[in-house]
Amino acid sequence: MYRKRASTPNAPDKAGDLGRARDALERALTLNPSNPVACFQGAYASELLARHRRDHGEEYGPDLEKALALYRQGLAINSKLPQLHNSLGAALLWQAEQVWEEGGDPEPLLAETWKSFEHARNMAPQQSFAWNNFGEVRVTRALFQLARREDPGPGLRAALESYRKALELLPGDADLWANQARAHLLLATWVLEQGGDPRSELGSAEGALARARELNPRLGNAWRYLGETLGVRARWLAHQDKARDEDFEQAAKAWQQALELDPRQLEYRLAAGHFHRDRAEWMEHRGSDPAPVLKQALELAGQVLAARPQWARAQVLHASVLLAMAGTAAGAEQQRAWRDQAREELEQALARNPHLGPAWRHRLTALRQPVTGPPVP
Known part of the structure; x- marks a missing residue:
């Protein structure tokens, strides 16, 4: 009940409900220490609490460590549950991202993450989750490479192959199509930054996002990646001196839709801010007033x-x-x-x-x- 209430939009006391959910599950574990499901549920509540605290500028480390400990406790009880391996890997991947955000080395955690997903894949090779997760590790590493101005191409192409395998197993999953689109988008971004023509990758991204939005019109990530994709296309047209107001406006509408669907997603606001700054710089270059967009x-x-x-x-x-x-x-x-x-x-x-x-x-x-x-x- 607590976790369900915490997951509702504008939950009045999300942190409190998640903490109460975790406490209830820990009491269940006290009564039945060999229950891996209670470990999983308690770990997930702790992980959600850590993410919530992080997004509010609060200390999240103890809650994340609690989540990792409970996932591992569940695996010590039953190491043959692929969902526990996948969930542990997802938490480790998030931890690696936070280490990078704080200037640390994420590679040891990425290696541990990969091993968790390999365990899940070996136990359930016909499930799509581990294949998707392999793609997520590769995309995360590609983002780090882009920040270093290193070629992310090989890793992103490997990610696309992972997503392809996942989609063969679960073709009706909107999130998988959105994830595939993101890999194409990042390839397009790199090509543009190197002065190339990103249209092929942009077309692939737009096709995957059309499928994602067809399956789930309210998927925030699909609209976010569409905003980014259309933004890259507009920037490329600007480099060719062919951009129009409509090109940037289409991207702006996609960003607005993403923000309306997931208003609590700070990553959306961050990326949308970069788009509006780029649009304002293009407006100033062509002699328009950029002040409203910069605002x-x-x-x-x-x-x-x-x-x-x-x-x-x-x-x-x-x-x-x-x-x-x-x-x-x-x-x-x-x-x-x-x-x-x-x-x-x-x-x-x-x-x-x-x-x-x-x-x-x-x-x-x-x-x-x-x-x-x-x-x-």
């Missing part, structure tokens, strides 16, 4: 930082929007204030997560250069 981007960044004040990627977004604002037709004093604030935020972000350096350190270096005034007569 949207700044609001999204502020909302994320209000929930997680120490999140380095959110600080980077906020700083990048301030830099874009400093390039508009504002007064010199205001421009200087925005640049100073952006420099301070970037310094803090890169100190918290040095993995962001390859993509953003050059912006910080430029901000540290002295600003010269007009030539002396």
